[in-house]
Amino acid sequence: xxxxxxxxxxxxxxxxxxxxxxxxxxxxxxxxxxxxxxxxxxxxxxxxxxxxxxxxxxxxxxxxxxxxxxxxxxxxxxxxxxxxxxxxxxxxxxxxxxxxxxxxxxxxxxxxxxxxxxxxxxxxxxxxxxxxxxxxxxxxxxxxxxxxxxxxxxxxxxxxxxxxxxxxxxxxxxxxxxxxxxxxxxxxxxxxxxxxxxxxxxxxxxxxxxxxxxxxxxx
Amino acid sequence: xxxxxxxxxxxxxxxxxxxxxxxxxxxxxxxxxxxxxxxxxxxxxxxxxxxxxxxxxxxxxxxxxxxxxxxxxxxxxxxxxxxxxxxxxxxxxxxxxxxxxxxxxxxxxxxxxxxxxxxxxxxxxxxxxxxxxxxxxxxxxxxxxxxxxxxxxxxxxxxxxxxxxxxxxxxxxxxxxxxxxxxxxxxxxxxxxxxxxxxxxxxxxxxxxxxxxxxxxxx
Numbered sequence: 005x006x007x008x009x010x011x012x013x014x015x016x017x018x019x020x021x022x023x024x025x026x027x028x029x030x031x032x033x034x035x036x037x038x039x040x041x042x043x044x045x046x047x048x049x050x051x052x053x054x055x056x057x058x059x060x061x062x063x064x065x066x067x068x069x070x071x072x073x074x075x076x077x078x079x080x081x082x083x084x085x086x087x088x089x090x091x092x093x094x095x096x097x098x099x100x101x102x103x104x105x106x107x108x109x110x111x112x113x114x115x116x117x118x119x120x121x122x123x124x125x126x127x128x129x130x131x132x133x134x135x136x137x138x139x140x141x142x143x144x145x146x147x148x149x150x151x152x153x154x155x156x157x158x159x160x161x162x163x164x165x166x167x168x169x170x171x172x173x174x175x176x177x178x179x180x181x182x183x184x185x186x187x188x189x190x191x192x193x194x195x196x197x198x199x200x201x202x203x204x205x206x207x208x209x210x211x212x213x214x215x216x217x218x219x220x221x222x223x
Numbered sequence: 224x225x226x227x228x229x230x231x232x233x234x235x236x237x238x239x240x241x242x243x244x245x246x247x248x249x250x251x252x253x254x255x256x257x258x259x260x261x262x263x264x265x266x267x268x269x270x271x272x273x274x275x276x277x278x279x280x281x282x283x284x285x286x287x288x289x290x291x292x293x294x295x296x297x298x299x300x301x302x303x304x305x306x307x308x309x310x311x312x313x314x315x316x317x318x319x320x321x322x323x324x325x326x327x328x329x330x331x332x333x334x335x336x337x338x339x340x341x342x343x344x345x346x347x348x349x350x351x352x353x354x355x356x357x358x359x360x361x362x363x364x365x366x367x368x369x370x371x372x373x374x375x376x377x378x379x380x381x382x383x384x385x386x387x388x389x390x391x392x393x394x395x396x397x398x399x400x401x402x403x404x405x406x407x408x409x410x411x412x413x414x415x416x417x418x419x420x421x422x423x424x425x426x427x428x429x430x431x432x433x434x435x436x437x438x439x440x441x442x
Contacts, residue, residue, distance in 0.1 A: 208408050
């Protein structure tokens with residue numbers, strides 16, 4: 005992630021406020037008292053539209069119009085749609101992580117912190133606005149491994165993996181790196197199941213995570 | 224799945240022969256001695272192109288050209304791109320499942336059959352042509368839950384879930400339906416991790432599956 009995440013990253017891609025960016029320009033200005041500029045409005049509208057409708061289905065015309073900005077300004081700010089895709093994902097990535105990853109896990113035991121992440125995941129996937137994980141959606145839809153947005157998606161997903169690895173180490177897992185990979189497999193699989201609607205038991209991911217913690221002695 | 228899967232379903236979407244359909248028209252005729260007709264060529268080209276490049280990135284012009292068929296014929300055969308997406312996924316769905324799900328698991332113990340599915344998954348995700356699961360890609364890229372291809376994708380994914388559930392029952396799992404959901408979560412999560420390249424340990428999914436089988440007493 006080459007860019008600092010802006011202070012206005014609390015809105016569109018979060019999935020809870022998925023329809024906010026196209027009409028409501030207040031989100032990015034929250035706490036600052038300033039209306040967002042054209043660049044921030046483009047980032048918000050792009051993240052919202054790409055998340056709700058898909059990257060391929062949304063053209064720069066629609067993003068510009070939704071942001072109330074000319075297409076020329078869009079190109080001046082971002083140069084290309086590919087760059088807009090990458091930067092809008094980056095600008096909202098922390099808000100996406102914030103759906104399930106607390107900034108500070110506090111003093112709770114590692115096992116409890118890990119299970120809390122899966123409970124938060126369950127709330128996210130059950131919400132009306134849930135349309136998958138923006139990082140996974142981006143990596144899935146953009147076939148080119150060299151697309152700049154794929155690196156952004158990967159970097160954010162690695163933050164979650166690193167959190168799992170740190171917690172697994174603190175919890176004295178038998179093999180913390182393996183447990184971290186197992187937990188992120190369950191995490192992303194739960195997201196896919198929610199998108200596809202093929203699971204029957206809403207507690208599948210949480211109980212799987214608990215069983216994996218048990219197997220590695222993280223009590 | 225409203226359509227019978229054709230005998231030519233062994234090619235494009237399988238991921239192992241991902242580049243076959245666009246130039247090689249022999250795949251659908253294998254074993255029959257007949258060259259495939261325009262409809263089959265369109266199904267093969269569509270499945271291959273949508274899988275490799277993404278649904279949104281591939282227009283009907285490219286599919287028709289790759290199949291050596293006029294766009295008019297494409298519309299006569301399928302009516303719309305949406306229908307072509309759905310039918311091409313359906314026509315190649317069994318070949319996708321065949322990558323990891325044996326038609327007949329034989330007499331091996333259920334635990335061994337389940338772990339064999341995960342070993343096959345590992346081979347698939349490690350192959351050069353792997354570009355994710357066509358069912359997951361389709362459901363992820365098409366935001367409209369009512370798109371006809373999403374139902375096709377869901378139906379095929381449910382076949383895998385049903386296989387897990389049957390094996391879990393035969394293996395006397397403590398809660399076979401929960402185990403089936405847990406296993407498909409791990410299965411799809413492993414696919415996402417392979418697409419994103421965020422895992423470190425290639426054995427994460429297989430060891431997770433084994434731990435979940437252990438937890439449910441499937442020895």
